Amino acid sequence: MNTRSGQAASGSLAVKELSKKTWSDFEAVLGKNGGARGCWCMHWRLSIAEWTEGKGEGNKRAMSRLAQRKPVPGVVVYESNTPVAWCSLGPRSEFPRLERSPLLANIDDEPVCAITCIYVQRKHRGSGLLPAILEAVCEYAASAGYTTAEGYPIEPREGKRAGADTAMTGIASAFLAAGFSEVARPRDDRPIMRRKLSPAG
Template sequence: MNARSNRKASVSLTAKELSKKTWSDFEAVLGTNGGARGCWCMHWRLSIEEWTKGKGEGNKQAMKRLAQRKTPPGVVVYDGDDTPVAWCSLGPRSSFPRLERSPLLASVDDEPVCAIACVYVQKEHRDSGLLPAILEAVCDYAASAGYEIAEGYPVEPRDGKRAGADTAMTGIASAFLKAGFSEVARPRGDRPIMRRKVK
């Protein structure tokens, strides 16, 4: 781990709800492509047909509408007060219809969980050891929002291979472990389902 990683891993991050006020920071994190392939973090919220049709600007506007609702679709994570470093899409599993329909990531039980559906780190902050601290900030937010359990669906890259942006959008298993999550199911070799009590 380099000096930059050591510094970043010890930083205390904060999470703020996505809203009109934080929208520009959300855009800064996701970049001009809206994350991977014009997603704008609508992957788990739409059918594949809806997502493909809205790819790019349509998906962006769909997320912008969600950001104006009382219940936020996720949080922007900051290093300090004003440096956005990541985005996390979260909420009840029922907020993510495509996740609910997924045969791979089916519900483990009937526990009400805060589903961490996507964790997207701004490009310039990747490889800096931030992901566990991002998850800590997200769990702090989940607790403040009244959730008792956070649930993640990370990937566990095999054979030392690096996960690309498309496959790593749900996070990396080792970072979840460092943030205090435990595996509760493994529907496929590279896809654990992990939980952490936040209250």
């Protein structure tokens, strides 16, 4: 990890913090719609009324402002210098809607790096990249000083696929493959998963 430039590499994937320099790559990953329905990854950061009012350009401007401050709102993931995914992460306190969620309520007082969204660029979906993306993101989180990563994936019911809106938090099998363990299950299809992070270097 190069903490000065906010970069990390894990295998064939590299991670860079969202900033003015990487904003165009973030746009390339999320596409013209800003992910699902004009979200621009503000779902967990705003109330539903604020999110709906800002849908599209308003949410995009809000994320652009976040990209200019610390802690960074997330990272862009690259494969061979091509942006392939976006991951929203940070302290749980940075995600007010997550904090208020009765389903995903905080299970204890342990400080965690909350991984709230993993958005894979459309043409790279179904390629099996999710575990490697999570590995690279955890490497970055460790370098940023976090000791525990926490995710809120969906575990699709048998015979069903997760829809775009529910899959944004990731798929449970990918978290397991990346070394996460289940620590709670508030609903049969929604585990809360954690992974201890090794200090960088």
